Amino acid sequence: MHHLVQQFEQEQMVGKVVPDFHIGDTVVVKVKVKEGERERLQSYEGVVIAKRNRGMNSAFTVRKISHNEGVERVFQTYSPQISDIEIKRRGDVNRAKLYYLRDLKGRKARIQEKIVAKKDIKKKAVKVKEETVAAE
Template sequence: MSIHPVMQRLAEKLKRTDLPSFVPGDQVRVQVKIKEGDKERLQAFEGLVIAVNRGPQGTFTVRKMSFGQGVERIFPFNSKVVDKVEKVRSYKVRRSKLFYIRGLRGKAARLKEVERATAKA
């Protein structure tokens, strides 16, 4: 299924460029805009990226543990609700979708951290 050229141009024009590049296996902190009455504030949602779906309406899924309960949220890349995404750390994974993490508990759910190269000035 191909996208109409006009729709493709519109999608490219509206595409966000301020988000960092991240892949499944990265821990990210997503700053989410929360509207309470007439006020608006930012709330952090920090967790493991378990899936990234690219495309014009691309999304990424972030999973975190909250009081022993697994919580997942799906964020569209071009959403106005997502204020900022920060990459916290990276883990070594060998798959593009990490849905198997849902079934693991405790030490079994650990991933090995990858050391990021730091620029020396």
């Protein structure tokens, strides 16, 4: 039974392109918002403070400061509501979860930028390949 669920999850993830972002990175998540009959894209920019890797149930938390108030939002990584994830800048942190940012304000809540080699600046993306799903 577990094998069937795993295979179904792999089939659902095929073709979904997710950039290779890490904790501390500043990202822009474009979310599809439906208002009545029309649908539009809403951008949410902030720092990734947590990631949860669980296959199809993977999620990440983005924190931003809006009108001097901290706002956090949890996104499902493979959700059809997410149109695009763009990496604005890389952060250099030594923790897996940045929950300590909740208590910091102003300049103390800043994250040092990671210096990346020129060859690594290109946007890397993790794409689930159809071959791995077909092999199972």
